[in-house]
Amino acid sequence: YAAIPALLKTRFSTNEILTSLMLVYVAQLFLDWLVRGPWRDPQGHGFPQTIQFGDSAILPELMPDAGRANWGFVFALVAAVLIWLLMGRMLKGFEVRVLGSSPRAGRFAGFGFNRMVFFTFLLSGALAGLAGISEVSGAINQLQPVISPGYGFTAIIVAFLGRLNPLGIIAAGLVLALTYLGGEAVQSALGISDKVARVFQG
Numbered sequence: 001y002a003a004i005p006a007l008l009k010t011r012f013s014t015n016e017i018l019t020s021l022m023l024v025y026v027a028q029l030f031l032d033w034l035v036r037g038p039w040r041d042p043q044g045h046g047f048p049q050t051i052q053f054g055d056s057a058i059l060p061e062l063m064p065d066a067g068r069a070n071w072g073f074v075f076a077l078v079a080a081v082l083i084w085l086l087m088g089r090m091l092k093g094f095e096v097r098v099l100g101s102s103p104r105a106g107r108f109a110g111f112g113f114n115r116m117v118f119f120t121f122l123l124s125g126a127l128a129g130l131a132g133i134s135e136v137s138g139a140i141n142q143l144q145p146v147i148s149p150g151y152g153f154t155a156i157i158v159a160f161l162g163r164l165n166p167l168g169i170i171a172a173g174l175v176l177a178l179t180y181l182g183g184e185a186v187q188s189a190l191g192i193s194d195k196v197a198r199v200f201q202g
Contacts, residue, residue: 001023001027001125002121002122002124002125002126002128003118003121003122003125004019004023005019005020005023005121006117006118006121006122009117009121010113010114010117010118016121024152028145031143031145031147032048032145034050034143035048035049035050035143035144035145036048036145039143041142048144048145049142049143049144049145050142050143050144051142052141052142053136053137053141053142057137058137058138058141059071059072059133059134059137059138061138062074068138068139070134070138070139071134071138072130072131072133072134072135072137072138073134075130075134076130076131076134076170076173077170079127079130080166080167080169080170081166081167083127083166084165084166084167087166092119095111095116096116096119096120098111099111099113099116128152131151132147135147135148135151154176154180157172157176158172158173158176159172161175161176
Protein backbone atom coordinates (compact mmCIF):
# COMPACT_ATOMS: atom_id res chain seq x y z
CA TYR A 1 0.00 0.00 0.00
CA ALA A 2 2.93 2.34 0.72
CA ALA A 3 4.17 1.74 -2.82
CA ILE A 4 1.26 3.79 -4.23
CA PRO A 5 2.39 7.19 -2.88
CA ALA A 6 5.99 6.21 -3.67
CA LEU A 7 5.05 5.59 -7.30
CA LEU A 8 3.11 8.86 -7.48
CA LYS A 9 6.08 10.69 -5.96
CA THR A 10 8.63 9.30 -8.40
CA ARG A 11 6.48 9.47 -11.53
CA PHE A 12 4.49 12.67 -11.04
CA SER A 13 6.31 14.49 -8.20
CA THR A 14 3.13 14.56 -6.14
CA ASN A 15 3.23 15.60 -2.50
CA GLU A 16 3.62 12.43 -0.49
CA ILE A 17 1.88 13.89 2.56
CA LEU A 18 -1.30 14.64 0.64
CA THR A 19 -1.41 11.32 -1.20
CA SER A 20 -0.71 9.35 1.98
CA LEU A 21 -3.44 11.16 3.91
CA MET A 22 -5.96 10.60 1.12
CA LEU A 23 -5.07 6.91 0.98
CA VAL A 24 -5.76 6.65 4.71
CA TYR A 25 -9.42 7.42 4.02
CA VAL A 26 -9.47 4.91 1.16
CA ALA A 27 -8.11 2.23 3.50
CA GLN A 28 -10.66 3.13 6.18
CA LEU A 29 -13.54 2.84 3.72
CA PHE A 30 -12.19 -0.47 2.42
CA LEU A 31 -11.94 -1.83 5.97
CA ASP A 32 -15.46 -0.61 6.70
CA TRP A 33 -16.75 -2.47 3.64
CA LEU A 34 -14.96 -5.67 4.69
CA VAL A 35 -16.30 -5.75 8.25
CA ARG A 36 -19.83 -4.87 7.13
CA GLY A 37 -19.76 -7.26 4.20
CA PRO A 38 -17.72 -10.38 3.39
CA TRP A 39 -15.78 -10.55 6.66
CA ARG A 40 -18.60 -9.74 9.09
CA ASP A 41 -19.09 -12.17 11.95
CA PRO A 42 -22.34 -14.08 11.27
CA GLN A 43 -22.73 -14.54 15.04
CA GLY A 44 -22.00 -10.90 15.83
CA HIS A 45 -25.64 -9.77 16.15
CA GLY A 46 -25.26 -7.48 13.15
CA PHE A 47 -22.32 -5.51 14.53
CA PRO A 48 -19.69 -4.57 11.91
CA GLN A 49 -16.83 -6.72 13.11
CA THR A 50 -15.02 -9.92 12.21
CA ILE A 51 -14.94 -13.07 14.27
CA GLN A 52 -12.49 -13.15 17.17
CA PHE A 53 -9.01 -14.17 16.08
CA GLY A 54 -7.80 -17.63 16.97
CA ASP A 55 -5.17 -18.16 19.65
CA SER A 56 -2.46 -18.60 17.03
CA ALA A 57 -3.14 -15.09 15.67
CA ILE A 58 -3.10 -13.26 19.02
CA LEU A 59 0.01 -11.62 20.44
CA PRO A 60 0.47 -12.80 24.03
CA GLU A 61 0.73 -10.27 26.83
CA LEU A 62 4.15 -9.68 28.35
CA MET A 63 2.83 -9.78 31.93
CA PRO A 64 -0.82 -10.90 31.96
CA ASP A 65 -1.38 -9.72 35.53
CA ALA A 66 0.33 -6.33 35.15
CA GLY A 67 -1.42 -4.63 32.25
CA ARG A 68 -2.23 -4.82 28.55
CA ALA A 69 1.31 -4.60 27.15
CA ASN A 70 1.94 -7.36 24.61
CA TRP A 71 4.79 -8.49 22.41
CA GLY A 72 4.06 -5.66 20.01
CA PHE A 73 5.90 -3.42 22.49
CA VAL A 74 9.00 -5.59 22.14
CA PHE A 75 8.69 -5.53 18.35
CA ALA A 76 8.50 -1.72 18.45
CA LEU A 77 11.65 -1.47 20.59
CA VAL A 78 13.56 -3.83 18.30
CA ALA A 79 12.38 -1.94 15.21
CA ALA A 80 13.45 1.40 16.71
CA VAL A 81 16.93 0.10 17.50
CA LEU A 82 17.30 -1.41 14.03
CA ILE A 83 16.23 1.86 12.38
CA TRP A 84 18.69 3.75 14.60
CA LEU A 85 21.48 1.44 13.42
CA LEU A 86 20.36 1.80 9.80
CA MET A 87 20.20 5.59 9.87
CA GLY A 88 23.29 6.21 11.98
CA ARG A 89 25.69 3.39 11.16
CA MET A 90 25.01 2.25 7.59
CA LEU A 91 25.57 3.72 4.14
CA LYS A 92 21.91 3.27 3.22
CA GLY A 93 20.90 5.47 6.14
CA PHE A 94 23.42 8.11 5.07
CA GLU A 95 21.91 8.11 1.58
CA VAL A 96 18.43 8.57 3.06
CA ARG A 97 19.57 11.51 5.19
CA VAL A 98 21.40 13.21 2.32
CA LEU A 99 18.53 12.81 -0.14
CA GLY A 100 16.03 13.87 2.50
CA SER A 101 17.85 17.09 3.34
CA SER A 102 19.04 17.94 -0.18
CA PRO A 103 17.83 15.80 -3.11
CA ARG A 104 19.99 17.76 -5.54
CA ALA A 105 23.16 17.11 -3.53
CA GLY A 106 22.22 13.45 -3.30
CA ARG A 107 21.86 13.21 -7.06
CA PHE A 108 25.27 14.83 -7.55
CA ALA A 109 26.71 12.26 -5.16
CA GLY A 110 25.30 9.49 -7.34
CA PHE A 111 22.50 8.37 -5.05
CA GLY A 112 19.40 7.08 -6.84
CA PHE A 113 16.50 9.31 -5.78
CA ASN A 114 13.66 7.13 -7.09
CA ARG A 115 15.17 3.97 -5.65
CA MET A 116 15.59 5.64 -2.27
CA VAL A 117 12.01 6.94 -2.29
CA PHE A 118 10.71 3.41 -2.81
CA PHE A 119 13.04 2.06 -0.12
CA THR A 120 11.93 4.57 2.51
CA PHE A 121 8.24 4.28 1.66
CA LEU A 122 8.25 0.48 1.72
CA LEU A 123 10.19 0.45 4.98
CA SER A 124 7.78 2.96 6.50
CA GLY A 125 4.81 0.95 5.26
CA ALA A 126 6.25 -2.21 6.80
CA LEU A 127 6.67 -0.47 10.16
CA ALA A 128 3.13 0.92 9.98
CA GLY A 129 1.88 -2.58 9.20
CA LEU A 130 3.77 -3.93 12.20
CA ALA A 131 2.10 -1.31 14.40
CA GLY A 132 -1.32 -2.18 13.00
CA ILE A 133 -0.82 -5.91 13.52
CA SER A 134 0.34 -5.30 17.08
CA GLU A 135 -2.79 -3.25 17.82
CA VAL A 136 -5.27 -5.58 16.15
CA SER A 137 -3.75 -8.88 17.27
CA GLY A 138 -2.70 -7.64 20.69
CA ALA A 139 -5.41 -5.37 22.03
CA ILE A 140 -8.55 -5.78 19.92
CA ASN A 141 -8.32 -9.38 18.66
CA GLN A 142 -10.66 -8.69 15.74
CA LEU A 143 -11.17 -6.20 12.94
CA GLN A 144 -13.58 -3.32 13.52
CA PRO A 145 -14.49 -0.25 11.45
CA VAL A 146 -12.45 2.00 13.74
CA ILE A 147 -9.20 0.54 15.03
CA SER A 148 -7.20 3.63 15.94
CA PRO A 149 -8.42 6.73 17.80
CA GLY A 150 -5.84 8.77 15.90
CA TYR A 151 -2.54 7.01 16.52
CA GLY A 152 -1.27 7.90 13.06
CA PHE A 153 -1.54 11.62 13.69
CA THR A 154 -0.16 11.20 17.22
CA ALA A 155 2.85 9.49 15.64
CA ILE A 156 3.71 12.78 13.94
CA ILE A 157 3.85 14.45 17.37
CA VAL A 158 5.95 11.58 18.71
CA ALA A 159 8.42 11.86 15.83
CA PHE A 160 9.01 15.55 16.41
CA LEU A 161 9.14 15.22 20.21
CA GLY A 162 11.81 12.58 19.68
CA ARG A 163 13.67 14.97 17.35
CA LEU A 164 13.36 12.42 14.53
CA ASN A 165 15.75 10.11 16.40
CA PRO A 166 14.55 6.50 16.69
CA LEU A 167 15.78 6.20 20.27
CA GLY A 168 14.25 9.55 21.22
CA ILE A 169 11.01 8.42 19.64
CA ILE A 170 10.85 5.53 22.13
CA ALA A 171 10.87 7.98 25.05
CA ALA A 172 8.42 10.34 23.34
CA GLY A 173 6.11 7.45 22.53
CA LEU A 174 6.06 6.34 26.16
CA VAL A 175 5.19 9.88 27.29
CA LEU A 176 2.33 10.16 24.79
CA ALA A 177 1.12 6.67 25.73
CA LEU A 178 0.84 7.83 29.34
CA THR A 179 -1.39 10.70 28.25
CA TYR A 180 -3.68 8.26 26.43
CA LEU A 181 -3.88 5.87 29.37
CA GLY A 182 -4.18 8.73 31.84
CA GLY A 183 -7.01 10.21 29.81
CA GLU A 184 -8.87 6.90 29.91
CA ALA A 185 -8.34 6.57 33.67
CA VAL A 186 -9.48 10.14 34.38
CA GLN A 187 -12.52 9.69 32.15
CA SER A 188 -13.65 6.55 33.96
CA ALA A 189 -12.75 7.67 37.50
CA LEU A 190 -13.79 11.33 37.47
CA GLY A 191 -16.12 11.53 34.51
CA ILE A 192 -13.90 14.08 32.78
CA SER A 193 -13.84 14.09 29.00
CA ASP A 194 -10.88 12.47 27.27
CA LYS A 195 -10.46 15.77 25.42
CA VAL A 196 -8.50 16.94 28.47
CA ALA A 197 -5.75 14.44 27.64
CA ARG A 198 -5.68 15.71 24.07
CA VAL A 199 -5.03 19.21 25.39
CA PHE A 200 -1.83 17.91 26.99
CA GLN A 201 -0.89 16.12 23.77
CA GLY A 202 -1.27 19.37 21.85
